[in-house]
Amino acid sequence: MKDALVPVIVIVALLLVAGLTVFLVRRPRRAVLPPEAGTKEAERPGIERGEQIPPSVIAPPKPDGKTPVGEKPAPEKPAVEKPAVVPAPAPAPPVEKAPPAPPVPAEPVAPEIEQPEPTAGRLVRLRARLARSQNVFGKGLLGLLSRDHLDDDAWDEVEESLISADVGVQATTEIVAKLRERTRVLGTRTATDLRGLLAEELTEALDPKLDRSLHTGVVEGKPSVILVVGVNGAGKTTSCGKIARVLVADGHTVVLGAADTFRAAAADQLATWASRVGAQVVRGPEGGDPAAVAFDAVKKGIDAGVDTVLIDTAGRLQNKVGLMDELGKIKRVVEKHGPVSETLLVLDATAGQNGLSQARVFTEVADVTGVVLTKLDGTAKGGIVIAVQRALGIPVKLVGLGEGPDDLAPFDPQQFVSALLGDE
Numbered sequence: 495m496k497d498a499l500v501p502v503i504v505i506v507a508l509l510l511v512a513g514l515t516v517f518l519v520r521r522p523r524r525a526v527l528p529p530e531a532g533t534k535e536a537e538r539p540g541i542e543r544g545e546q547i548p549p550s551v552i553a554p555p556k557p558d559g560k561t562p563v564g565e566k567p568a569p570e571k572p573a574v575e576k577p578a579v580v581p582a583p584a585p586a587p588p589v590e591k592a593p594p595a596p597p598v599p600a601e602p603v604a605p606e607i608e609q610p611e612p613t614a615g616r617l618v619r620l621r622a623r624l625a626r627s628q629n630v631f632g633k634g635l636l637g638l639l640s641r642d643h644l645d646d647d648a649w650d651e652v653e654e655s656l657i658s659a660d661v662g663v664q665a666t667t668e669i670v671a672k673l674r675e676r677t678r679v680l681g682t683r684t685a686t687d688l689r690g691l692l693a694e695e696l697t698e699a700l701d702p703k704l705d706r707s708l709h710t711g712v713v714e715g716k717p718s719v720i721l722v723v724g725v726n727g728a729g730k731t732t733s734c735g736k737i738a739r740v741l742v743a744d745g746h747t748v749v750l751g752a753a754d755t756f757r758a759a760a761a762d763q764l765a766t767w768a769s770r771v772g773a774q775v776v777r778g779p780e781g782g783d784p785a786a787v788a789f790d791a792v793k794k795g796i797d798a799g800v801d802t803v804l805i806d807t808a809g810r811l812q813n814k815v816g817l818m819d820e821l822g823k824i825k826r827v828v829e830k831h832g833p834v835s836e837t838l839l840v841l842d843a844t845a846g847q848n849g850l851s852q853a854r855v856f857t858e859v860a861d862v863t864g865v866v867l868t869k870l871d872g873t874a875k876g877g878i879v880i881a882v883q884r885a886l887g888i889p890v891k892l893v894g895l896g897e898g899p900d901d902l903a904p905f906d907p908q909q910f911v912s913a914l915l916g917d918e
C-alpha cells in the first residue's frame with residue numbers, strides 16, 4: 495500500500511512544483527518605466543514620473559461611481575511591485591556665480607569747454623573760402639583791366655562782371671566811372687597799378703569808415719542785449735552760436751536766449767552751441783511766447799552778471815504786420831530791463847539781390863544796426879556785400895565763410911577786398 499502511494503506523492507509534488515512555476519512565471523516583473531520626456535504621459539499634470547496612471551485620470555468615474563456607458567469596466571489590476579528605487583546621484587552643487595555688480599552711476603560728463611579761435615585776422619585766415627568770388631574779381635576783372643586797349647567794349651565787360659557778381663547797378667556805375675577816369679589820368683597801367691586802383695574803388699564802395707564793432711559789454715550795470723533777426727534758413731541760429739564764440743574769444747561773458755520757439759530744434763541747436771563755450775542758455779516751451787523767453791534771458795544775464803545777452807528770434811516773415819508784432823513785442827518786453835543795444839540782421843549771401851527785398855522788411859520793422867552776411871563761401875557773388883550795405887545803409891559787421899564753429903569773421907573792407915582780388 496505504501497509503495498502504491500509513492501508515485502501518487504511524486505505526481506502531486508510534481509504538480510505542485512509545476513503550479514508554483516506557472517504562478518511565479520505569470521507574476522508581472524516589468525518595472526514601470528518613467529515616461530519619456532515630451533510624451534503626453536509626461537505632460538499630464540499631477541502624475542509623478544514613474545507612477546502608474548490611475549484609470550480615473552484616463553476616464554474619470556461618473557459621480558455615482560459607475561463606469562461611463564459604453565466603456566469597459568477597468569479590470570482590477572494586480573498588485574504591482576514597486577520598482578527598485580535606485581538613488582539618483584546627488585546633483586552637483588550649483589556653482590555659485592558672483593552676483594552682478596550693481597551699476598555704477600555714470601558721472602555726469604561735463605561738456606568740454608572749447609577755446610574759440612581769436613577773431614583778429616579770421617578773414618585773412620579764411621580768405622581761401624572766397625575762391626568762387628576770387629575768380630570773378632581777381633582773375634576776371636584784373637584780366638579785363640590789363641588789356642592793351644581799354645575801349646568802350648572793354649569797360650562794358652568790366653561793368654557786366656561787377657553786376658554779375660551782385661555788386662548792384664548803382665554801385666557798379668559809380669565804380670566803373672571812377673576807374674575809367676583814374677586809368678585815363680594815370681596813363682601807364684601796370685598790373686600792380688590796376689590792382690591797386692580796383693582795390694581802392696571796391697574798398698571805397700564798402701564805406702570803410704562805418705562802425706562795425708558789436709555793441710557789447712556792461713552798460714549802466716546791465717548786460718548789453720543783442721537781438722538776432724532774419725528769415726528762416728538764413729543761418730540765424732548758427733550765427734547766434736558763432737557770435738557767442740566770437741564774443742567769448744574776445745573775452746566777453748554771454749547768456750543765450752532761445753526765443754525761436756517756433757522751431758523746436760533751434761533751442762537744442764543753441765543749447766549745444768552754448769555748452770561748447772560754457773555759456774548759459776535760456777529756453778522756453780515749444781510754441782511758447784518768444785518775448786517771455788527774451789525777458790527771462792535778459793533777467794538771467796543780469797543775475798549771472800554776464801556782459802552780453804544774445805537773443806535768437808524766429809522772425810517768421812509770413813507778413814509784415816505779424817513780423818512787426820513779434821519783434822516789437824520782444825523789444826518792448828526786453829526794454830523793461832533796459833534798452834536793446836543792437837539788432838543784427840542775418841542775410842544769406844547766396845540769395846543775392848532777392849534777399850534784399852526781404853531784408854528791407856526787417857529794417858522797416860526793427861531798428862537794425864548791423865548785418866551778418868552768411869554763406870559767402872557758397873557764392874561767386876561776393877559783390878553782394880557792397881549791394882547790401884548800399885541798399886540798406888547798414889554796415890555788414892560779420893561774414894559767414896563756412897559751417898565750422900569759427901567760420902564767422904568780423905568784416906573788414908580792406909581785408910575783404912584783398913581776399914577777393916587774390917594774391918598780389
Ligand SMILES: Nc1nc2c(ncn2[C@@H]2O[C@H](COP(=O)(O)OP(=O)(O)OP(=O)(O)O)[C@@H](O)[C@H]2O)c(=O)[nH]1
Nearest residue numbers: 726727728729730731732760868869894895896897
Ligand atoms: N556754407 C555755409 N553754411 C552756413 C553758414 N551759416 C549757416 N550755414 C548753414 O545754413 C543752414 C541753416 O542755418 P540755421 O542756423 O539753422 O538757419 P536759421 O536761420 O536759424 O533757420 P530757422 O531756425 O529755420 O529760422 C545750416 O545748415 C548752417 O550750417 C555759412 O556761413 N556758410
